[in-house]
Amino acid sequence: MSSSATEPVTGDPQGPKGTGPSLTPYFLILFGASAGLASIITLLAEIRRALQFSDLGIGMAIASGFGAAFVASLVMAPHADRGRAPAMLRGGLALGVVGMVLLAVGQDLWHYILGRAVFGFALGTAAPAARRTVIVADPDNLGRNMGRLGAWDISGFVAGPMIASGLNAIGGFRFTFWTMAVAMGLLLPLAFRAQPDTSARDEAGLGLKGLLRIRRLIGAFFVVAAYFVFIGAFEAVWVLEMDDRGASQTILAVGITLCALPIAVFAPIGGTLAQKYGARRWAIGGVGAITLVVTFYGIVPGVAWLVALTMATSVLEGFTFPSAPMLVAAAVTQDRQASAQGLMIAVEVATAAVAAVALAAVYDAYGDLMAWTVTAVTMAILLLIGAILTRPDDLQPVRPGVPDNPIRRPFQ
Numbered sequence: 001m002s003s004s005a006t007e008p009v010t011g012d013p014q015g016p017k018g019t020g021p022s023l024t025p026y027f028l029i030l031f032g033a034s035a036g037l038a039s040i041i042t043l044l045a046e047i048r049r050a051l052q053f054s055d056l057g058i059g060m061a062i063a064s065g066f067g068a069a070f071v072a073s074l075v076m077a078p079h080a081d082r083g084r085a086p087a088m089l090r091g092g093l094a095l096g097v098v099g100m101v102l103l104a105v106g107q108d109l110w111h112y113i114l115g116r117a118v119f120g121f122a123l124g125t126a127a128p129a130a131r132r133t134v135i136v137a138d139p140d141n142l143g144r145n146m147g148r149l150g151a152w153d154i155s156g157f158v159a160g161p162m163i164a165s166g167l168n169a170i171g172g173f174r175f176t177f178w179t180m181a182v183a184m185g186l187l188l189p190l191a192f193r194a195q196p197d198t199s200a201r202d203e204a205g206l207g208l209k210g211l212l213r214i215r216r217l218i219g220a221f222f223v224v225a226a227y228f229v230f231i232g233a234f235e236a237v238w239v240l241e242m243d244d245r246g247a248s249q250t251i252l253a254v255g256i257t258l259c260a261l262p263i264a265v266f267a268p269i270g271g272t273l274a275q276k277y278g279a280r281r282w283a284i285g286g287v288g289a290i291t292l293v294v295t296f297y298g299i300v301p302g303v304a305w306l307v308a309l310t311m312a313t314s315v316l317e318g319f320t321f322p323s324a325p326m327l328v329a330a331a332v333t334q335d336r337q338a339s340a341q342g343l344m345i346a347v348e349v350a351t352a353a354v355a356a357v358a359l360a361a362v363y364d365a366y367g368d369l370m371a372w373t374v375t376a377v378t379m380a381i382l383l384l385i386g387a388i389l390t391r392p393d394d395l396q397p398v399r400p401g402v403p404d405n406p407i408r409r410p411f412q
Helices: 026-041 042-049 055-105 108-137 141-186 213-244 249-277 279-294 302-320 323-329 334-366 368-389
Strands: none
Touching: 026 042, 026 055, 026 108, 026 141, 026 213, 026 249, 042 055, 042 141, 042 213, 055 108, 055 141, 055 213, 055 334, 108 141, 108 279, 108 323, 108 334, 141 323, 213 249, 213 279, 213 302, 213 323, 213 334, 213 368, 249 279, 249 302, 249 368, 279 302, 279 323, 279 368, 323 334, 334 368
16 A cells, blocks of 8 residues: 555555455545534534534534534443454444434434434444454554545535535435435445454453553643634534524535535645654644634634634644544554544543533633634643653654553554
């Protein structure tokens, strides 16, 4: 497999012949799941308007999805380390279809809380399985493969808003969710093509046991949490703020697409660079730059400036996105990868859930300037803690090219 950072994401994602399973089903199914999630986010303002939900109610629906993904990533991820990644991929996709159907038929707030929760559990089941397979399939190209996984993931987020906006214009948000459910169902045959990896497994059934005793792993989680404070703010505040600033549903969909597109474009390059220069350095520098830009979100006027600033943030996200799971991967052995990635996803969703509810309340009470200021300050504090905890004792960079001692490489 070529290590070129510029190779198109649409190329054959399989590792070197005979060294691991094809990654294509994992990439495409995450694409579909992300498109579904993006359609939900895109239509939040429409649902709020049509069903008269409060901002806090919307925040609760978002948080329920994060909470369910949190539980799934802790409970289900260890099973991927025991060779069950393909089954988890199929199960997660099927649950995603169920979640979409619930959103399509829902009438009351609790229906949307339940539907978002089911969809969140689906993502929490499928994502650790995909990450483990990508990590162990081709260690020499870890950075590029994580970047490609991220690119497919974010590409779904790019396509989702445009698809949702078009379908909503044709038949409303219920028609949109029905169509997305059918589209995800059509991916199920692809899930049966996913092959189990042949790498080291957690035969002892350790699961999550002992992972929180690894200092650098805990530090990596703080770095991840810093970034996902912003993700929670984006889901709970950014969409509603765009609506309050007068953006139409079409402009909102185009804005989300434009803001997500740079992540999909630059993620494979960012992953390659993170492997070359060190995941720790790349992750901390990237999240630090994002934190700085976020401080201006509540200051810029109008819709166009907010979209432009978010696009600039997305370029930074694209270069940074793959380095966080790489930093986590470098802290544990090969047979614990899914458990560590599942714990990472739990940190992601727990942070985003708390941030979504808290920042929606701040936005509702004090407006956008205070909401984004609180976001930036929280990110800075978490990032500083992460930088301290991930610093190696021997000052060597945390990347796959550095020998064991004291860093336990997952790749031999």
